[in-house]
Amino acid sequence: MKILRILLLILLLIIVVVVGGGFLIYNDTLRGPLPQIDGNLSVDGLEAQVEILRDSWGVPHIYASNQHDLFFAQGLVQAQDRWWQMEFFRHTGNGTIEELTGKTDSLIGTDIFIRTVGWRRTAETEVGLLGEAERAILQAFADGVNAYILNRAPDDLALEYRLLGLTGVSIQFEPWTPADTLVWSKVMAWNLTDTTDYEYTRQAIYETLGEAMAADFTPPYPYDSDRPTILYPEDLPINEASAAAKITPSMVSETRLNSLMAGGVQPGEFAFSDGDPGIGSNNWVTTGSLTASGTPLLANDPHLGIQMPSIWYEIGLHCLPLDEQCPLDVVGFALSPAPGIIIGHNANIAWGVTNVGADVQDLYQIMLNPENPLQYQWNGEWRDMTVHEETINFGDGAAPITIKVRETHLGPIINDNRINDETGEVEGYNNTDPLVMRWTGSDPGTIFNAVFKLNRATNWQQFRDALREWNVPAQNFVYADVTGNIGYQTPGSMPIRPAGKDGLTPTPASADTDVWQGYIAFDDLPRIYNPARDYIVTANQAVVPMAYYNQLAEKVSADANTLLSYDWAYGQRAQRITELLQQFAPNTVQTFQQIQGDNKNMDAQLIMPYVANLDLSSAQPGLEDARALLLGWDFHMQMDSPQAAMFGEFSATLLHNLFDDQLPEGYTATNHQLWAIVQLLEQPDNPWWDDAATPDVVEQRDAILIRSLEEGYAVANAALGTDRATWQWGKLHTATFVSNPLGLSGIDMIEQLVNRGPVPVGGGSDSVNATGWNPASGNFAVGGLPSMRMIVDLANFDESVTMHTTGQSGHPGSPHYDDMIESWRTIQYHRMSFSRENVEAATVNRLVLIPAAS
Numbered sequence: 001m002k003i004l005r006i007l008l009l010i011l012l013l014i015i016v017v018v019v020g021g022g023f024l025i026y027n028d029t030l031r032g033p034l035p036q037i038d039g040n041l042s043v044d045g046l047e048a049q050v051e052i053l054r055d056s057w058g059v060p061h062i063y064a065s066n067q068h069d070l071f072f073a074q075g076l077v078q079a080q081d082r083w084w085q086m087e088f089f090r091h092t093g094n095g096t097i098e099e100l101t102g103k104t105d106s107l108i109g110t111d112i113f114i115r116t117v118g119w120r121r122t123a124e125t126e127v128g129l130l131g132e133a134e135r136a137i138l139q140a141f142a143d144g145v146n147a148y149i150l151n152r153a154p155d156d157l158a159l160e161y162r163l164l165g166l167t168g169v170s171i172q173f174e175p176w177t178p179a180d181t182l183v184w185s186k187v188m189a190w191n192l193t194d195t196t197d198y199e200y201t202r203q204a205i206y207e208t209l210g211e212a213m214a215a216d217f218t219p220p221y222p223y224d225s226d227r228p229t230i231l232y233p234e235d236l237p238i239n240e241a242s243a244a245a246k247i248t249p250s251m252v253s254e255t256r257l258n259s260l261m262a263g264g265v266q267p268g269e270f271a272f273s274d275g276d277p278g279i280g281s282n283n284w285v286t287t288g289s290l291t292a293s294g295t296p297l298l299a300n301d302p303h304l305g306i307q308m309p310s311i312w313y314e315i316g317l318h319c320l321p322l323d324e325q326c327p328l329d330v331v332g333f334a335l336s337p338a339p340g341i342i343i344g345h346n347a348n349i350a351w352g353v354t355n356v357g358a359d360v361q362d363l364y365q366i367m368l369n370p371e372n373p374l375q376y377q378w379n380g381e382w383r384d385m386t387v388h389e390e391t392i393n394f395g396d397g398a399a400p401i402t403i404k405v406r407e408t409h410l411g412p413i414i415n416d417n418r419i420n421d422e423t424g425e426v427e428g429y430n431n432t433d434p435l436v437m438r439w440t441g442s443d444p445g446t447i448f449n450a451v452f453k454l455n456r457a458t459n460w461q462q463f464r465d466a467l468r469e470w471n472v473p474a475q476n477f478v479y480a481d482v483t484g485n486i487g488y489q490t491p492g493s494m495p496i497r498p499a500g501k502d503g504l505t506p507t508p509a510s511a512d513t514d515v516w517q518g519y520i521a522f523d524d525l526p527r528i529y530n531p532a533r534d535y536i537v538t539a540n541q542a543v544v545p546m547a548y549y550n551q552l553a554e555k556v557s558a559d560a561n562t563l564l565s566y567d568w569a570y571g572q573r574a575q576r577i578t579e580l581l582q583q584f585a586p587n588t589v590q591t592f593q594q595i596q597g598d599n600k601n602m603d604a605q606l607i608m609p610y611v612a613n614l615d616l617s618s619a620q621p622g623l624e625d626a627r628a629l630l631l632g633w634d635f636h637m638q639m640d641s642p643q644a645a646m647f648g649e650f651s652a653t654l655l656h657n658l659f660d661d662q663l664p665e666g667y668t669a670t671n672h673q674l675w676a677i678v679q680l681l682e683q684p685d686n687p688w689w690d691d692a693a694t695p696d697v698v699e700q701r702d703a704i705l706i707r708s709l710e711e712g713y714a715v716a717n718a719a720l721g722t723d724r725a726t727w728q729w730g731k732l733h734t735a736t737f738v739s740n741p742l743g744l745s746g747i748d749m750i751e752q753l754v755n756r757g758p759v760p761v762g763g764g765s766d767s768v769n770a771t772g773w774n775p776a777s778g779n780f781a782v783g784g785l786p787s788m789r790m791i792v793d794l795a796n797f798d799e800s801v802t803m804h805t806t807g808q809s810g811h812p813g814s815p816h817y818d819d820m821i822e823s824w825r826t827i828q829y830h831r832m833s834f835s836r837e838n839v840e841a842a843t844v845n846r847l848v849l850i851p852a853a854s
Helices: 002-019 023-031 067-094 105-117 119-129 132-149 159-166 178-193 196-209 211-217 447-456 460-467 547-555 572-584 589-596 602-612 623-631 642-660 671-680 701-720 748-754 821-825 836-842
Strands: 039-043 050-054 060-064 282-286 297-301 303-305 312-319 329-335 343-346 349-355 361-365 372-378 381-384 386-392 401-407 435-439 475-481 486-489 527-529 535-538 734-737 756-760 782-786 788-793 801-804 845-851
Touching: 050 067, 060 067, 067 105, 067 119, 067 132, 067 159, 067 178, 067 312, 067 845, 105 119, 105 386, 105 401, 119 178, 132 178, 132 447, 159 748, 178 447, 196 211, 196 361, 211 671, 282 349, 282 475, 282 486, 282 572, 297 349, 297 475, 297 589, 312 801, 329 788, 343 788, 349 788, 447 460, 460 475, 460 486, 475 535, 486 535, 535 572, 572 589, 572 602, 589 788, 602 623, 602 642, 602 671, 602 701, 623 642, 623 701, 642 671, 642 701, 734 782, 756 821, 801 821
Parallel strands: 039 845, 060 312
Antiparallel strands: 050 060, 050 845, 282 297, 282 535, 297 788, 303 782, 312 329, 329 343, 343 349, 349 475, 361 435, 372 381, 386 401, 475 486, 486 527, 734 756, 788 801
8 A cells, every 4th residue: 555655656746747847847846845045034933133144055154132032043944954854853752753654564663662762751851850041942942943834834844745745644743842852862862872782792692602702703992902092091090099900891701691682672673873883983182282273173073874964954153242141152063953053163162072882771681570560579579660651653544553661760671562573463561571771861861951051161161061961972072272272071971880780781680789870970980181192082992991990999889880881993993093193293174184084994904914824826716816906905995996895895705704604693793893803813713713504614714714805806896897997995885865764765766856876985984984884784885974074273263174964955956955965975175164254255145034023
């Protein structure tokens, strides 16, 4: 039935195009939702006149005389450009995606899971806890959104309403509320803190292969190598305790190797993050000692999932005049459903963020009362659960589904309400092996208090005070100010686990002593201010040297587990950025651009010596030539590089041959395991090298390397032809920007309308230009990428530059829907204007909002 409706839609569009005047009407269909961006616009709800100046990239700068109007106008402007994205994002956060798509088998489990975790329930609680000032800002933003969307029919707001409506989906149109903003913060927090897949993977490998092989598959961070942590040993102590002792992260004890996975949630069932800690974000900052200007430079490029339009919306917020009642003069990047600037700078400070990757989720196996499935054992007694009834509606009129969510004081049971693969029915309570999820994001937070304070901060102390209220997701914040200071701060709720508990796998829990004992105090979280080395680099590597935990133990508890995480990126990007900062000194905006675009594959450099030493005398013809091609390579994953293409095919095959034959069913290696390969190359007889498909032969390292080289070469020939001179990494490694949900319709005509790409790109998962791909996909399509690049020049803010991935607009008919893609993929930038003089000089569109006459 769904396919029939889509086919009818295509037929209707063809009729409109052919009979109704060809491309003119087709173009009108696209351009109808475009907003007014010039002239005067009368608006209810404003207190005074507001100016909105847009440059040739569609970047708006808002000038308002009071704070209410500033955030009101931000809501209106972001709704003008990104309303459908905002609509889709709030439905995602609410767990009501199928109200937009109609009943879809692949999405039922997603909506059920989101309702179970309860992002909306937490957001509603946070609304009730808002202070008066923060509530006023969120309400002003919502009022601005509604001033735009409630004065137009849905079809005049977004193309998606028109097309989905023709398929029989009836979308309930609702005003925007502060809870809609807060629920999106929960989605983002989940994307950046979801570590449960790692717990499932580790548990399954422990059960199937044992702890030693699990440790080889996910080796600990190389603390004793040249891979840097964010804080160096000389940056310690955070407090005055001794840093002399050394500790190492512990693995799970053998007593934990039980069958917790039986019947539990399967890995990948609810995929809201990229699932690969090898992909992440970069930011760094230097003092004037390392720059040509003598003042700090700050760079940031957050790596997030590829999408259309971009996750980010570039905007400037300016009070005119600037005073205590209206203290904002800030530019940077917002999230379309939210007010304020998440990443950027004001007149005094600049800041950037990367993901810490902290382990702030644990799974607990609880014991239910056999006489009452709504009670669980806790501290020797039966404790009652809370039950939430959730109804899932479908936009196409299919019969709704009602589920019941059981919630403990730790969090919800996440493996209830599973869908039977054979019948498609929801099974209800799972009383066999219930798993409870504890997550810091379920605690009511104050993240927007932090954002608004951050936007107004003028110095290091105010910056840190703002971040005290940033509870989740934990981020690596770098800082610089116009007086020459630089700094770093980790904010966020970091669990203190009891002795012997590591959170690396699901674990039984029946008492307070089994679970988190609180959070690390903010003033004990890692920070640096003006380090002697004159730079700070974060790229999702381990935050601190292990001595930090010894110092912390003296303040918290000698036997408490305060490890921030076990799973880090392995420092390839951090090492490379550090090398280039030193190489290019004195640095400029231009050298920072070179660093952000750097494509060197640090793992390839370590793997290739082993390939060079292989005995290929018995190998297939042509393999010597393929190896010679690789040995002449500079290890850079340039989009036009034939060597990068060959290494891509070889490394993908090597990951598969080395790991996938022995991993439990349903699991596969990711690019994160390239570092595991580097470690295993030094162990030629490690059991991972043995091919499980040949039980009569025990393979060792070189046999698997030769096989992988042969197979990778064959696949490269098949994909790119036999003329190696024409091979290019960018022919394999492409980025396709997909719009939700129409971009996933499976219908070429619709997908071509809303999607963009594929376009060739350089880089790879652990290059500084981190364009990640998933080996399990069978291709090199980009899954995660630098979602924007920003370089802030503290000597002259108007010389700062930036670019995000797609464009400012979410309307396919807008010239700003896709005008940034080419610049983004070729590492080009546009100026990030700040002063009124430079904003005026760049202005091509001017809209004046005028209060409607009462």
